[in-house]
Amino acid sequence: xxxxxxxxxxxxxxxxxxxxxxxxxxxxxxxxxxxxxxxxxxxxxxxxxxxxxxxxxxxxxxxxxxxxxxxxxxxxxxxxxxxxxxxxxxxxxxxxxxxxxxxxxxxxxxxxxxxxxxxxxxxxxxxxxxxxxxxxxxxxxxxxxxxxxxxxxxxxxxxxxxxxxxxxxxxxxxxxxxxxxxxxxxxxxx
Amino acid sequence: xxxxxxxxxxxxxxxxxxxxxxxxxxxxxxxxxxxxxxxxxxxxxxxxxxxxxxxxxxxxxxxxxxxxxxxxxxxxxxxxxxxxxxxxxxxxxxxxxxxxxxxxxxxxxxxxxxxxxxxxxxxxxxxxxxxxxxxxxxxxxxxxxxxxxxxxxxxxxxxxxxxxxxxxxxxxxxxxxxxxxxxxxxxxxx
DNA sequence: ACCGAGGTGGACCTTAAGTCAACCCGCGGG
DNA sequence: CCCGCGGGTTGACTTAAGGTCCACCTCGGT
Numbered sequence: 001x002x003x004x005x006x007x008x009x010x011x012x013x014x015x016x017x018x019x020x021x022x023x024x025x026x027x028x029x030x031x032x033x034x035x036x037x038x039x040x041x042x043x044x045x046x047x048x049x050x051x052x053x054x055x056x057x058x059x060x061x062x063x064x065x066x067x068x069x070x071x072x073x074x075x076x077x078x079x080x081x082x083x084x085x086x087x088x089x090x091x092x093x094x095x096x097x098x099x100x101x102x103x104x105x106x107x108x109x110x111x112x113x114x115x116x117x118x119x120x121x122x123x124x125x126x127x128x129x130x131x132x133x134x135x136x137x138x139x140x141x142x143x144x145x146x147x148x149x150x151x152x153x154x155x156x157x158x159x160x161x162x163x164x165x166x167x168x169x170x171x172x173x174x175x176x177x178x179x180x181x182x183x184x185x186x187x188x189x190x
Numbered sequence: 191x192x193x194x195x196x197x198x199x200x201x202x203x204x205x206x207x208x209x210x211x212x213x214x215x216x217x218x219x220x221x222x223x224x225x226x227x228x229x230x231x232x233x234x235x236x237x238x239x240x241x242x243x244x245x246x247x248x249x250x251x252x253x254x255x256x257x258x259x260x261x262x263x264x265x266x267x268x269x270x271x272x273x274x275x276x277x278x279x280x281x282x283x284x285x286x287x288x289x290x291x292x293x294x295x296x297x298x299x300x301x302x303x304x305x306x307x308x309x310x311x312x313x314x315x316x317x318x319x320x321x322x323x324x325x326x327x328x329x330x331x332x333x334x335x336x337x338x339x340x341x342x343x344x345x346x347x348x349x350x351x352x353x354x355x356x357x358x359x360x361x362x363x364x365x366x367x368x369x370x371x372x373x374x375x376x377x378x379x380x
Numbered sequence: 381a382c383c384g385a386g387g388t389g390g391a392c393c394t395t396a397a398g399t400c401a402a403c404c405c406g407c408g409g410g
Numbered sequence: 411c412c413c414g415c416g417g418g419t420t421g422a423c424t425t426a427a428g429g430t431c432c433a434c435c436t437c438g439g440t
Contacts, residue, residue: 005386021300023213026427038429040387048428100302108355109299110211112290123356150364157355158348165298165347166313174340181371195417216396228398230418238397 006044008034013055018103022052022110022118049117052107056121059103064128071136079140080187083152086133087179090156091172094163101164105157129153140187148186155179196234196244198224203245208293212242212300212308239307242297246311249293254318261326269329270377273342276323277369280346281362284353291354295347319343330377338376345369 012033016025027048031041045051067089075085093099100106104122111118134149142148159175162168202223206215217238221231235241257279265275283289290296294312301308324339332338349365352358 019302021213021302023211023300027429028427036386037388039389039431042429043386101299105351105355106299106302109291109296110213112209112211112296112354114357119355126352126356147364147367150358150360151368154345154348154352154361154364154368156348157351158344158346161295161347161351162316162344164302165295165309166316167304168340170340171344174337174344177337178341178344178368178372181375182368185371217398218396226417227419229400229420232398233417 005034005036005040009041009044009051010055010058013051014059014103017052017055018106019098019100022107027051053117053121056104056107056118056125060121060125060128063125064132067129067132071132079136080183082136083133083140083142083148083183083187084179086136086152086156087172087176090159090175094159094172095169099164102157102160105160126153126157129156137186142186144186148182151182151186152179155182195224195226195230199231199234199241200245200248203241204249204293207242207245208296209288209290211296217241243307243311246294246297246308246315250311250315250318253315254322257319257322261322269326269331270373272326273323273330273332273338273373273377274369276326276342276346277362277366280349280365284349284362289354292347292350295350316343316347319346327376332376334376338372341372341376342369345372 009030012030016030016033027041028038030051031038045054070089070092071082071085074088075082104125107118108122113119114123130149130153133152134145137145137148137152155175155178159171162174163171199220202220203215206220206223217231218228220241221228235244260279260282261272261275264278265272294315297308298312303309304313320339320343323342324335327335327338327342345365345368348368349361352364353361
């Protein structure tokens with residue numbers, strides 16, 4: 001399927017909003033990326049916020065798929081190895097050159113009130129990721145899969161934000177130590 | 191010391207920027223809070239960003255003091271108890287009615303590029319807090335105080351962001367389990 | 381032959397940041 | 411005593427950005 005204009009708008013939006021923050025980016029920058037006029041833009045989206053929501057939704061889909069794929073790829077078949085691979089995924093995310101924090105967290109921060117659509121979208125993504133981790137934790141025979149998943153996800157969030165705010169390259173090692181500890185604690189008694 | 195106009199500007203700024211996000215708040219809202227004119231404002235600050243930086247700096251001072259005071263108050267004299275009290279402090283922060291995430295993280299998210307002043311300020315605050323925790327960890331006889339501090343701080347960040355984004359009231363318990371685990375692991379051999 | 385999707389240009393409105401000019405008032409020091 | 415200065419006022423103004431509107435173009439499918 002050929003990339004539609006709408007698609008290209010969303011892609012540019014993800015890129016720019018992620019790098020510079022939603023309110024820092026003028027709609028006209030995105031328009032000039034894509035090469036259409038303002039009027040044309042408003043035939044695709046109601047408003048700027050609509051574009052952002054579409055961008056978050058797209059990113060949400062993409063991230064869930066990527067997350068699952070990477071865990072299988074790096075963790076192999078054994079569920080317990082997949083569990084450890086969660087931190088491999090985190091590493092590959094936060095050590096990427098273009099890492100500027102988790103885009104969903106960024107969105108939730110720029111729209112701090114819980115009822116705002118961007119905030120809701122961020123929350124939905126976090127839940128989806130936690131569900132994925134919980135499923136793996138269950139297969140790995142954790143004593144309390146949901147608890148383990150919530151713990152690992154809290155570590156993930158901590159790693160994202162710490163790496164982003166402080167820039168400390170040791171962050172991934174800190175996160176790994178915590179993850180190892182909690183996995184061991186939850187998966188000892190088969 | 192009587193509260194100067196500048197002081198009142200900063201206080202209103204902290205309040206509004208924190209609740210609604212920096213770019214969501216018009217300078218005129220703050221002016222009407224304080225009850226002065228735009229011209230008067232620009233005799234105190236160069237620009238809106240200046241005001242935000244002053245607000246972050248003030249919050250930074252305040253938070254460090256509060257953090258130290260609360261740890262002593264809740265943790266008592268024994269360093270090992272003070273270490274556990276870190277999560278008490280986190281609880282009191284994230285369960286406050288006006289909690290909308292860590293203001294420094296919010297700032298860093300709204301200005302994602304590492305060199306931006308707000309981002310630098312946020313980073314400085316995180317370092318300061320970690321130093322405080324590291325000092326307590328050392329007194330508590332942790333095998334590697336800096337490592338323990340960085341681990342606890344990553345849990346803190348995770349708790350802030352998880353509670354803020356998802357609104358999950360269980361967050362503090364998840365964080366406490368992790369903290370207990372890591373403190374035990376690092377403070378066993380006296 | 382025509383309709384609708386997707387495109388153009390350009391005028392226009394509003395909000396918000398920031399500037400500027402002209403003026404007022406109270407107070408501390410030469 | 412009055413001059414200057416810190417802090418305040420009003421109101422007009424500029425610029426940038428989001429968003430609207432209108433008239434018009436062009437291409438592909440029924």
